[in-house]
Amino acid sequence: MNNKMTFERSHCPITIVLDTLGDKWTLLVIRDLVLGKRRYQEFMASPERIASNILANRLKKLEAAGLVTRKTYQGNPARYEYLLTRKGKGLEPVLEAIIVWGQKHYPGSKRFPRVEHR
Amino acid sequence: MNNKMTFERSHCPITIVLDTLGDKWTLLVIRDLVLGKRRYQEFMASPERIASNILANRLKKLEAAGLVTRKTYQGNPARYEYLLTRKGKGLEPVLEAIIVWGQKHYPGSKRFPRVEHR
DNA sequence: CCCATAAACTTGCATTTTGCAAGTCACTAA
């Protein structure tokens, strides 16, 4: 009945969020999605150079957590794209807060631009 | 000259933040500090049951990153407490944004109360 | 004096997660 099968370390909202987002890659995939990326190769092309197996794993987990949906954009051969759900889009303020803090304390950093689509 | 010695994956602020905060425990320690905890045993007492070696490691990294300071609160035997720096306190809006999102999407979750001090 | 307790860690080792390179599969275009 619950939307996550995993054991929860506590009922603290921060803990629960970290249980799905707490690693070095997941939030970067969300960032890319927020910036407008949708496809595997687009995520792979980001400058942080996520490993292919990690990306596949994170996309799967994000789907399982209801933050992302995978849809076919072409059959034969089947090709897929990933889109943020409402729940996933809801993370934008979190990313914004991180960017604000990051820009303040790491002045060399610069937010990435949205990507355009065909 | 820079305040972090580690290799940066990219100049994106989110990436840079994840380079120090991106794991399952670091932000929970920050949460505890924001809630008013200061001592090793207080962090250990949190319901998520962080392992002792991990806690020591995270406190060290947080100090190295300038988010936390360690100060002696008693000599003989020396005992220490940890306090958020200004930079560390600056993360509160990030925690707030996470809590807002968490409470919305995981209704069972409840933010933790501040701890009182002697 | 002897023992238990306290606080803040450290150590050793097993398990899990990451990272890296290469391979697969189903087509399409040259």
Added chain:
DNA sequence: TTAGTGACTTGCAAAATGCAAGTTTATGGG
């Protein structure tokens, strides 16, 4: 026929995590 594209998977080494137990310096009680 061969090369390329897109979305992955596989195998294995390296690094991070988790767990239990140990260390150090002192205080308080019997």
